[in-house]
Amino acid sequence: xDKQESKQAKDTEQLILEAAIKEFSTKGFxxxxxxxxxxxxxxxxxxxxYYFRTKEKLFERIFKDKIRYIINMVISxxxxxxxxxxxxxRTGIEKHFDFLLANKELPIFFITTINSRPEAYxxxxxxxxxxxxxxxxxxxxxxxxxxxxxxIGSVRADQLIGDIASLNVFPFLAYPxxxxxxxxxxxxxxxxxxxxxxxxxxxxxxx
Amino acid sequence: xDKQESKQAKDTEQLILEAAIKEFSTKGFxxxxxxxxxxxxxxxxxxxxYYFRTKEKLFERIFKDKIRYIINMVISxxxxxxxxxxxxxRTGIEKHFDFLLANKELPIFFITTINSRPEAYxxxxxxxxxxxxxxxxxxxxxxxxxxxxxxIGSVRADQLIGDIASLNVFPFLAYPxxxxxxxxxxxxxxxxxxxxxxxxxxxxxxx
DNA sequence: TTTTGCGCTAACAATATTGTTAAACGATAT
DNA sequence: ATATCGTTTAACAATATTGTTAGCGCAAAA
Numbered sequence: 209x210d211k212q213e214s215k216q217a218k219d220t221e222q223l224i225l226e227a228a229i230k231e232f233s234t235k236g237f238x239x240x241x242x243x244x245x246x247x248x249x250x251x252x253x254x255x256x257x258y259y260f261r262t263k264e265k266l267f268e269r270i271f272k273d274k275i276r277y278i279i280n281m282v283i284s285x286x287x288x289x290x291x292x293x294x295x296x297x298r299t300g301i302e303k304h305f306d307f308l309l310a311n312k313e314l315p316i317f318f319i320t321t322i323n324s325r326p327e328a329y330x331x332x333x334x335x336x337x338x339x340x341x342x343x344x345x346x347x348x349x350x351x352x353x354x355x356x357x358x359x360i361g362s363v364r365a366d367q368l369i370g371d372i373a374s375l376n377v378f379p380f381l382a383y384p385x386x387x388x389x390x391x392x393x394x395x396x397x398x399x400x401x402x403x404x405x406x407x408x409x410x411x412x413x414x415x
Numbered sequence: 416x417d418k419q420e421s422k423q424a425k426d427t428e429q430l431i432l433e434a435a436i437k438e439f440s441t442k443g444f445x446x447x448x449x450x451x452x453x454x455x456x457x458x459x460x461x462x463x464x465y466y467f468r469t470k471e472k473l474f475e476r477i478f479k480d481k482i483r484y485i486i487n488m489v490i491s492x493x494x495x496x497x498x499x500x501x502x503x504x505r506t507g508i509e510k511h512f513d514f515l516l517a518n519k520e521l522p523i524f525f526i527t528t529i530n531s532r533p534e535a536y537x538x539x540x541x542x543x544x545x546x547x548x549x550x551x552x553x554x555x556x557x558x559x560x561x562x563x564x565x566x567i568g569s570v571r572a573d574q575l576i577g578d579i580a581s582l583n584v585f586p587f588l589a590y591p592x593x594x595x596x597x598x599x600x601x602x603x604x605x606x607x608x609x610x611x612x613x614x615x616x617x618x619x620x621x622x
Numbered sequence: 623t624t625t626t627g628c629g630c631t632a633a634c635a636a637t638a639t640t641g642t643t644a645a646a647c648g649a650t651a652t
Numbered sequence: 653a654t655a656t657c658g659t660t661t662a663a664c665a666a667t668a669t670t671g672t673t674a675g676c677g678c679a680a681a682a
Contacts, residue, residue, distance in 0.1 A: 239444075251660085254661070262640080323441070332595075374582045381585075390547070406578075462630070470671090624682080627680090628679090637668100637671095644664100649658095
């Protein structure tokens with residue numbers, strides 16, 4: 209009990225943060241209302257300003273947290289995979305897809321934010337470009353080697369990343385339309401089928 | 416000159432519409448400002464209300480126009496293609512991708528709108544589900560027939576549509592991140608490469 | 623020429639939304 | 653008990669944003 213300096217300070221801050229994440233994720237920065245966030249957190253909206261000064265700063269805090277979260281959860285673990293190149297790509301896709309299943313709101317949050325906020329855009333560019341470029345070069349070398357061994361066909365690493373990102377992320381951005389168009393009604397079932405299909409199409413691509 | 420009933424009525428309405436399309440496309444409904452739209456159109460913001468009553472109605476008008484536009488430009492022409500099933504799929508993909516190149520802002524406009532506005536969501540569902548479902552069933556029959564002939568491998572039509580939609584549309588939603596991550600700097604060059612890669616991966620998928 | 627109607631302007635009104643402040647409260651230390 | 657400090661509240665302030673209205677001007681019709 210030595211950490212509990214004040215009544216429930218961290219508690220309130222956390223409540224606001226959690227409510228804010230939901231609000232910003234579903235409605236975007238412009239659509240989000242600080243009063244709605246406060247109400248959802250069960251506090252007066254003055255508290256939101258007390259803890260985070262402005263709507264702007266509250267949003268930035270959340271956005272940067274999410275970037276770090278993605279980098280830790282998705283990009284970093286890619287390195288630690290083992291097995292043949294084919295197997296590593298397969299499990300990489302599956303891990304990424306499972307991550308998205310556990311964070312359904314992340315894609316739409318990022319896409320809307322980056323499109324409506326130039327600062328956020330630059331933030332992401334800086335964070336991603338340094339981090340990702342080296343890894344793609346490394347992947348390219350591995351692919352080339354595997355190609356020479358006859359394990360796989362010739363593939364460009366940057367295009368393969370584009371393929372996987374597109375196939376994995378898009379369903380989470382557009383599942384209402386995709387499901388309506390293809391006559392599916394259950395989200396989980398549809399996503400399970402997508403996952404299998406995506407692994408299939410990528411495996412055929414690199415064969 | 417018999418159509419020109421008043422000074423330049425249609426002109427003003429059109430100016431507002433065009434300015435509104437730009438504003439709504441880049442900033443979404445919540446981020447868009449009626450005063451900004453009016454300023455961009457070079458009219459007082461009272462005119463916007465005079466012609467369209469409310470921001471809401473102006474947006475709905477544009478949104479419904481866009482839905483019809485997509486259905487006319489993308490979904491309908493799919494039927495009129497000719498040649499082998501493989502060739503029809505290839506040209507279908509290319510036509511769709513070219514349409515997106517000529518309407519870069521459409522994907523982000525739709526995704527943000529559908530996510531933040533339940534009414535718009537239902538609008539699209541109704542428009543798409545009836546229109547698309549029959550076509551997918553027809554495509555499935557064709558695919559099955561081609562599979563029996565040994566032209567192609569076994570594929571589910573709904574999953575193939577999911578693949579193509581994902582691969583074609585996602586780059587237009589996420590090109591800032593994709594290009595930064597893969598080290599590309601020119602949009603047109605990148606998209607040209609994506610187009611080739613997408614055709615390649617789908618052709619391998621159905622082989 | 624007068625009237626009518628439409629497009630238009632400028633000012634106003636109403637409301638929503640973010641942000642601020644003075645004071646109260648409650649726990650802890652002195 | 654009193655002082656102190658971080659937290660909280662309620663009311664207020666400032667501004668942004670949408671929407672309205674009364675009236676002007678001009679062109680076509682009477």
